Amino acid sequence: MEHTLPTPRQTPSYLNLFTYLTANPSLKLSRQLHAHIILTHSSVSVHALFNHLIHTHPSSLLFNAVIRAYAQVGHYQQTLKLYSQMLSMGLCRPHYFTFTFPFLLKACAGLSLVQTGKCVHAHCLGFGFQRDLYVGSSLVNMYAKCGELADARDLFDEMPVRDVSAWNAFISGCMRSGMIRWAEDFFRRMERRNVLSWTAMISGYAQNGLPNKALSMFEEMSIGGGGSGVRPNWVTVMSVLPACAHSAALEQGKRIHHYASSVGLDRNSSVQTALIAMYAKCGSLVEARHSFDKLVPKGVVAWNTMITAYASHGKGAETISTFEDMIRAKVQPDFITFTGLLSGCSHSGLVEIGLRYFNDMEQVYSVEPRVEHYACVVDLLSRAGRLQEAKELIDQMPMQPSASVWGAVLAACRMHKNLEIGERAAKELFVLEPENIGNYVLLSNMYAEFGKWEEVDKLRGVVKSLGLKKKPGCSWTEINGRAHLFLGGDVLHQQAKEIYKLLEALPKQMKASGYVPDTKFALHDVSEEEKEHNLSTHSEKLAIAFGLLNTSPGTVLRVTKNLRICGDCHSAIKFISRIYDREIVVRDVNRFHHFQDGSCSCGDYW
DNA sequence: CTCCGATGAT
Structure with a gap:
C-alpha cells in the first residue's frame, strides 16, 4: 500500500517523520520528501531530517532523491550543495546519475551559474551521458539561459537526436538575450511546435518590448495553431496579458479574459493576478478591483499588484488602506510592496505618512530598505x-x-x-x-x-x-478594439482635417473661460504664436480629439502616451473634460490621470 | 528527468 506523508494541517513532529521514513527504507523517498516540502512550504524539517538520514543510511539514492526534490521546488543552491556534498563523501554511483544531471543543470540555469554549469557539463561527459536526450536538452537550456548562445548552439547541433524541448530551450534562451531574429528563425524552422514553443515566443516578445508581436502571435496560435491542436495553457495566458497591459489594449485583454474563462484557465491564481495588472494598466481600476476581489486566497503578488495599481492611479488613500488590509490578512509584505506603498504616498503628496512607513518598514515589517x-x-x-x-x-x-x-x-x-x-x-x-x-x-x-x-x-x-x-512623443487610443496612434504634429491621419479643426477651436473657447496657454512647455526658441501652435499639435491632444470625434457622447476616452504628459496638455484636457462632458483617462510613462468635470485626479500634483 | 512563468520605482 502506498504510504503518504501527513498534510500540513497535521504536520508531524520531527521525530515521527524521522521514524516513519527510516522505518520504511524502501519508500519512494524522492516523492515523499518532495511532497513534504510542497505541503509544508518549508524545507526546514526536511533538511534536518535529511542530515540525520545521511549519517544513518548514507547512499547516493538518498542524495539523488533529495537533490531532485530540491530542484523541483526551486531551491537551487541546496541542489548544488548536496551534489558536491555527495561527491565529497565518495558517493558517485554513475547509474543513479541519469536522472540527476538534468536537475543539476536546471539549478545552474536557474541561478545563471555558467561556470558551475561547465563543471556539471564535464561530469556529464565523464560519466558518458553526452548522448542522452534529456542531458542534451538540459545543457542547451543551461548555456542558453546563461546567455552563452554560441555554446548552446554548438551543443544543439551536436545532439544526435533533438526533441522539441531542445528547440524550445534554445529559442527561449535567444529571447532572454534579446536575439529576437534568431528565435524567430528557429521557431519557423521547427517541424513540430508544442504549447511551450508558442509560449516562449509570446513571452519573449512581451518581455522584449514588442507587445504587438506578442499579441499577434497569440492570435496566430489560437486560430492558426488551433488546427495543429496547440491550445494556450495558463502560462500562455499569463504571458500574453502583460503585452495587453503594455500597449493598453483593453479590448484585447477582455477578449483574452473571456477566452480564459471559457476554458477554465481563469481559476489559476497567477492568471488572475495577471488580469488585475492588465486591467489596472489598461486604465480600468474598477475591473482590476473586481478581479482582485474574486481572487481567494490572495498571495503577496496579488496584493502588490493591487497596491501598485492604486499607487499609479494616484489613489493614495486606497493604496494605504489596501496595504493595511494586507497586513490584517497576515500576508507578509516584501520589497515590492513597499515600492508600491511609498510611490503611492509620493504620487498623492502624502509626505508624512510615507516617511512614517519608510521608518517602519524594517522595524515593524522586517523588510530591509x-x-x-x-x-x-x-x-x-x-x-x-x-x-x-x-x-x-x-x-x-x-x-x-x-x-x-x-x-x-x-x-x-x-x-x-x-x-x-x-x-x-x-x-x-x-x-x-x-x-x-x-x-x-x-x-x-x-x-x-x-x-x-x-x-x-x-x-x-x-x-x-x-x-x-x-524619442519621438506619441499617443494612442483604442476604438472598437483597434489602436490609433498619433505622433506630435501628425498631419497624415485620415481625419487630420477634422482633428485640427476641433483643436483649433479650443484655445478660443478656453481663453473665453480664462485659460492661458502655458508656452513654457513649448521648448523651442520661436515666437509666442508659434509656440502656441506647437502645443496644439502634441500627440495626446490629437488622440483625444480623435476620440471625441469617433465615440458616442459619454464614452470614457482612454489615451496612452509614451512620455510624460505635457503641462499645457494637462490643463487643456481638464478643460476638454468639462466642455465635452467626458471622462478621460490618460496613462503616461509614470502614472494615470483621470480627468473629469474640469479637474484631474492627480490634483495637479505630479 | 529537460523546454513556457505574474507584481516594482525613476
Whole structure:
C-alpha cells in the first residue's frame, strides 16, 4: 500500500517523520520528501531530517532523491550543495546519475551559474551521458539561459537526436538575450511546435518590448495553431496579458479574459493576478478591483499588484488602506510592496505618512530598505519641494545612490524650478547613465524655461556628439478594439482635417473661460504664436480629439502616451473634460490621470 | 528527468 506523508494541517513532529521514513527504507523517498516540502512550504524539517538520514543510511539514492526534490521546488543552491556534498563523501554511483544531471543543470540555469554549469557539463561527459536526450536538452537550456548562445548552439547541433524541448530551450534562451531574429528563425524552422514553443515566443516578445508581436502571435496560435491542436495553457495566458497591459489594449485583454474563462484557465491564481495588472494598466481600476476581489486566497503578488495599481492611479488613500488590509490578512509584505506603498504616498503628496512607513518598514515589517525605496522617499520629498531634505537623505544613504535616486531629484527640480540642484542631479546622471537621453532632454527643458538658450544649444551638441536620438512623443487610443496612434504634429491621419479643426477651436473657447496657454512647455526658441501652435499639435491632444470625434457622447476616452504628459496638455484636457462632458483617462510613462468635470485626479500634483 | 512563468520605482 502506498504510504503518504501527513498534510500540513497535521504536520508531524520531527521525530515521527524521522521514524516513519527510516522505518520504511524502501519508500519512494524522492516523492515523499518532495511532497513534504510542497505541503509544508518549508524545507526546514526536511533538511534536518535529511542530515540525520545521511549519517544513518548514507547512499547516493538518498542524495539523488533529495537533490531532485530540491530542484523541483526551486531551491537551487541546496541542489548544488548536496551534489558536491555527495561527491565529497565518495558517493558517485554513475547509474543513479541519469536522472540527476538534468536537475543539476536546471539549478545552474536557474541561478545563471555558467561556470558551475561547465563543471556539471564535464561530469556529464565523464560519466558518458553526452548522448542522452534529456542531458542534451538540459545543457542547451543551461548555456542558453546563461546567455552563452554560441555554446548552446554548438551543443544543439551536436545532439544526435533533438526533441522539441531542445528547440524550445534554445529559442527561449535567444529571447532572454534579446536575439529576437534568431528565435524567430528557429521557431519557423521547427517541424513540430508544442504549447511551450508558442509560449516562449509570446513571452519573449512581451518581455522584449514588442507587445504587438506578442499579441499577434497569440492570435496566430489560437486560430492558426488551433488546427495543429496547440491550445494556450495558463502560462500562455499569463504571458500574453502583460503585452495587453503594455500597449493598453483593453479590448484585447477582455477578449483574452473571456477566452480564459471559457476554458477554465481563469481559476489559476497567477492568471488572475495577471488580469488585475492588465486591467489596472489598461486604465480600468474598477475591473482590476473586481478581479482582485474574486481572487481567494490572495498571495503577496496579488496584493502588490493591487497596491501598485492604486499607487499609479494616484489613489493614495486606497493604496494605504489596501496595504493595511494586507497586513490584517497576515500576508507578509516584501520589497515590492513597499515600492508600491511609498510611490503611492509620493504620487498623492502624502509626505508624512510615507516617511512614517519608510521608518517602519524594517522595524515593524522586517523588510530591509533597498536603493529603490530610497529612490521613492527621495521622490516623495523632492516632489513636495523639500529638496534640501532629499539631498540630506541621499548623503545618509547606506548605499551608493542609483540613477533612479538622482532621476527623482532632477524631475522634481524641473517641477519646482530649481536650476541649481537640478544641474547637480543632471551631472550625477550623466556619469551614471550617459546613454539615457531623457536626462539631457529634462535639463535642456529646464534651461529653455529659464530662457538659457545657449545652454540648450550646448546640450543639444552633446547629445548629437554622443549619437543619441530623442524619442519621438506619441499617443494612442483604442476604438472598437483597434489602436490609433498619433505622433506630435501628425498631419497624415485620415481625419487630420477634422482633428485640427476641433483643436483649433479650443484655445478660443478656453481663453473665453480664462485659460492661458502655458508656452513654457513649448521648448523651442520661436515666437509666442508659434509656440502656441506647437502645443496644439502634441500627440495626446490629437488622440483625444480623435476620440471625441469617433465615440458616442459619454464614452470614457482612454489615451496612452509614451512620455510624460505635457503641462499645457494637462490643463487643456481638464478643460476638454468639462466642455465635452467626458471622462478621460490618460496613462503616461509614470502614472494615470483621470480627468473629469474640469479637474484631474492627480490634483495637479505630479 | 529537460523546454513556457505574474507584481516594482525613476
